[in-house]
Amino acid sequence: MDARALLEDLYGRIGPTATRAVEGLGDDALTARLDPEANTIAWLAWHLARSQDAQVAAAVGRDEVWTRDGWARRFDLPFDDDASGYGQSPEEVGQVRASDDVLLGYVHAVQVESHDVLASLADDDLDRGVDDAWDPPVTLGVRLVSVAVDALEHAGQAAYVRGVLERTGRA
Numbered sequence: 001m002d003a004r005a006l007l008e009d010l011y012g013r014i015g016p017t018a019t020r021a022v023e024g025l026g027d028d029a030l031t032a033r034l035d036p037e038a039n040t041i042a043w044l045a046w047h048l049a050r051s052q053d054a055q056v057a058a059a060v061g062r063d064e065v066w067t068r069d070g071w072a073r074r075f076d077l078p079f080d081d082d083a084s085g086y087g088q089s090p091e092e093v094g095q096v097r098a099s100d101d102v103l104l105g106y107v108h109a110v111q112v113e114s115h116d117v118l119a120s121l122a123d124d125d126l127d128r129g130v131d132d133a134w135d136p137p138v139t140l141g142v143r144l145v146s147v148a149v150d151a152l153e154h155a156g157q158a159a160y161v162r163g164v165l166e167r168t169g170r171a
Contacts, residue, residue, distance in 0.1 A: 002123060004118055004122075004123060007141075007144055007145070007148070008118050008119070010152075011111065012115075013152060014052070014148065014151045014155060015108060015111040018045055018049075018104070018155040019104055019107070021041060021044075021045070021159040022041060022100050022103050022107075022158065023100055025041065025162065025171060027097065027099070029041065029162070029170065030097075030098075031097055032170055032171070034161060036090065037090040038161075039157065042097060042098055042103060043085065043093045043094075043096040044154045044155070044157050044161070045103040045104070045154075046103060046106070047084065047086075047154060048107070048150070048155055049103075049106045049107045049109075049110045050085055051084045051085065051150060051151065051154075052110050052151045053065050053110045053113070054082075055147045056113070056114050056147060057113075059130045059140055059143050060117050060140070062117065065106075065110050066081065067081050071105075071106045074098075074105075075102065079092070079095075118144075121140075126140050126144070127139055127140070130143050
């Protein structure tokens with residue numbers, strides 16, 4: 001298996017994991033918190049897609065799906081369009097509200113875009129530097145792995161929250 005195929009497999013796991021965590025939930029479950037400062041399923045799903053969208057687009061010089069395809073307008077969040085969830089306060093986390101269809105629509109759109117990016121890469125592209133702020137500088141391959149791992153961690157967190165809500169009769 002070549003590196004690109006491996007990345008395609010890794011990225012191919014994000015959407016299904018997020019879908020299992022989000023699909024079929026109503027607003028109460030999507031915005032429920034396990035404690036007053038915990039992340040909600042809605043925020044986790046939005047953030048995993050936003051972060052993936054922003055970082056993959058920046059790494060390969062593409063426009064973000066968020067703004068290019070109108071997802072920012074559909075979500076109508078009280079944040080700047082460049083917000084991705086990083087460093088947001090508990091109050092801001094609570095402001096992310098969207099239906100499961102909208103959340104998963106955006107997750108899916110980002111997955112399609114990421115697949116398109118990965119399909120366009122050659123193995124040599126993965127060695128290109130994308131961030132000189134680190135020592136050693138970050139390559140495209142390392143950035144793509146990091147983005148996928150982060151997205152899968154958040155999808156897993158959303159699945160965990162869903163499981164707790166279901167076991168406690170809140171979902």
